[in-house]
Amino acid sequence: MLDSTVYPSIQRQRVEAALEDEANVDPRADLMYGIHELSEARPGYDQAEAYYDGNVPEVFTSVRLRRALAAHRIDFDLNFAKTPVNAVTNRLKVASITSPDKATNQLISKIWQDNQLNLELPDLFRRAGEYGDAYLMVLPVEDETGRVVRVEMFYNSPQTVRVIYDEENPRRKRMTIKRWCDGPYLRAEVLIDGLTERWTTGKNARGDDAGDWMPWPADPEDPESWRIENEWGEQPVFHFRTDRPYGVPEHYGAYGPQAAITKLQATHMGTVDYQGAPQRYALTETATTDTSDLDPSDFDDDDWPTPDAGPSDIGDDSSLKAGPGEMWLLRGYKAVGQFEAANPQVFLDPIMFNVRAMAQICETPLRMFDPQSSQRSGVSYQEEDSPFISKIENRQTSYGATLHEAFTFALRRLGVEDPVITVDWVPARSVSTAEGWQTVKAKIEAGVPRRQALMEAGYRAEQVDAWLAGTDDAELQRRVDVLASLADSAQKLGAAKTLGVITEEQVAQLMAGAIDDLEALANAQEEG
Template sequence: MGADTMDLMYGIEELDAARPDYRKAQQFYDGDVPEIFASARLRRALEDTGTDFRLNFAKTPVDAVVDRLEIAAITGADDAHTKLISAMWADNGMDLEAPDIHRHACTLGDAYLIVLPIEDDKGQVIGVEMHYNSPETVRAIYSEENPREIEYVIKRWCETRTLGKVHRAELYYDDRVERWTTKPGSKGDQVSDWVHWLAEPEDGQEPDEDSWIITHDWGRPPVFHFRTARPYGRPEHVGGYGPQNAINKLSITHMGTVDYQGFPQRYALTDAATTDTSDLEPGDWDDFPPDDNATGPTDSGDDSSLKAGPGEVWTLRGFKAVGQFDAAQPSVFLDPIMFEVRAMAQITTTPLHLFDPQGEVPSGESIRAKEAPFVKKIRNRQMSFGATWREVFTFALNLLGIGDATVDVRWAPAATVEDQTGWQTASEKVKNGVPRRQVLLESGYREEQVDEWLEGVDDAELARRVDILATVADSAQKLGAAAALGVVTSEQVQALLTGALSDIELLAGVEART
């Protein structure tokens, strides 16, 4: 193996080794995992059934995290840098792309963003393009000596050409990009399959033998790694694989018993000495007799000689007893399903009420205590992803000629105080001497929001506003209880609260102007 192909083949091996875990994570998120059978005989008999009966709880730990990963703002050192960042964000549609990147990173554990310059005809950089890449096709190779340092990044994909399928690969280094391609018809799993991928020559010119290497002065690979752990991430729902397998088996088996609940299996006990069943036809006792020409159960009403209806007389000749076998009770399956859901919530650090929003939801201090580990996980993701976003836009500004740029990433709060108990607690903290700015920050509001609110507001006015928020929260809770009792409708409650909040905002604006 030549020195120039060692990195290529090692990167391909790393990609191939990691790909099955990524596919498994995606299957669990999509709910496409097959039912697990302990018996080979049952597997052969039932493996094609139950496709539409799976209850996919495994995606909840992923969605719960992604829903709270909302970027509030990305700013530069001054207004000019911030405008450039906003323009790059808009040009690349990051309002839609960023949540998808977070979702892929939380689902698979890893996600990659490739950032490249856009040049005009003179070679001047006029913009930046950003593209998400799956970890199934891209992988960062980290240094053994310094695990935080990327040695290079490999990207491999397949294209269909006139002569058949060819595999492409690019290796991204600190100072260059190497481009590789396979010979037509080869699989790309052998060193001999790969050759230099030369740039297409202009008409009438010989191909440039060095065009497979593209040099640059960026100082790092233009690939950015979003991950939930280091050096490579773990899917948010990886701890839920086992519970989800159990839920699949329980729900599918439960659906199998529904047929027996709707159409019980019956029996008839005979006395051999007195019973003659030779004149009975198969359809006499089978609600759904076999029919060579039918594609399913008949519905003619003539499937059995025993008819249910007014005036019908049942004649049972020679049978001493009849009965039916009871199907398994639903609780045999539903109770273990709830146990598995609780286990999944515990293992994945996801609040239980997010799996069942219709169930009993804790409120006030209780919900904050229950969500504390989950909120801590959210903040860890914000720190990790936020560091990568800073690297992305620092690099992008550098491509545009702005060196040593400073970028700040602000997130929407992972948790905020929005209930009566929380605001009463905040009010008590203020009364006991805790600085109001600190109280608002502890309540989950962003620093820039708090600074804006406190600008030009004295302590007495701020205390009054905190009291108003506590009163509004108390009223919302009481109106919610009234709606639950049917005293008022939810639409009336919403209208009342919207009107009250509008009046408060209008009053605050008048006071600010005076």
């Protein structure tokens, strides 16, 4: 961080101007600018939410078709667009946040438990993927003496919060705006370095004009408490994003394919009834087309409908009865037939094309959309996963830096002046196939240091160090051989199940028995 005496921040200048010479500063200028920026960004976030939730309506060029489907309230959405978001989020797992200092570690553990971060962080990461942006608020909580006793961390939506960056230095936060609805009122807070301004509207005001807003004191008995100073020197808002300065939803590239899938599926479902009950027709001779002057008494068949009879709701309009001894008498009809319903493949093939396009555009493996899409080897999966794994590692780097910043801020508020912390992630990829372990084995045999080979396999440094503690090269080689053999057996058993040679239950029993035997052997060796 730059020394404020060398390079005073725009925010600090703003605070000093507000406090020393309020007459020269429009107190609503930052507020209205922030509200404008928040409103401009809101439609994009709403669209991202709609596609993730599957609430995007189908689009039809035919007005009649749109009305027909709407009248039947057809709703058979296939929401594939959320898959790119969930696929990334499911791989983003924080392994640990640690410090070499024992006391700092205890504070980190307290922060984690107080804020249930095992639940809060996965939701934060998912929202960041859904919207492209997500905000973590970190607010110190003081006791009666003014001492910070704990720190609250919680997610805020980019639909209500937006960090605005300095145009001169895009990495610096110029200000943060937060606006929300509180019953008939609109509330807002403007956060700049060292200062928080609180604003409110009157009842049922729109908040579009500066005149709609008035100071909102934190203490009703202190009119000046709408402006709250602090000594932090920074804003307690931390921006998780997929890009800079603002993120792009993980499923942004899925919007077009998903819209096509929604339309295809809705149209397909509109034709299903015609496949079960085809539309029929009857052709008449020109001379007998007009039956308006027919006398019903001319016909012996009592079931023949009269000209003025309308259709019934119980299906008894036809004079033709199916059954033994029944005779079908068709009067005046030259031919009958039925219209063929649409071929389902006309819809299903384009749907799968759009799913494949979605996977390609969003750099998400196709098998995450369709687990039965292929039966390729583990090596092929690794090649297919490369762009996806790179994306996850990029998110780990970006989110990890922001998480580090947030915990550093929290620890400083709790009295740790210069905290040193490390954020570790569960590896985005780890070896679990026969080919993978054979590769690890080959690397070690070729002279690659065993620690390096295991880390390249996707395991964390602390995991590798724990495994290697007290283990010589021969023992390590034996373990790698066992894992390689076990993975190879699992792959072959899976192939046997696919061919129908063995059942899934038998595969599970064999693998469970083999693993139990290996564990018993390992325990016996450790005890010996």
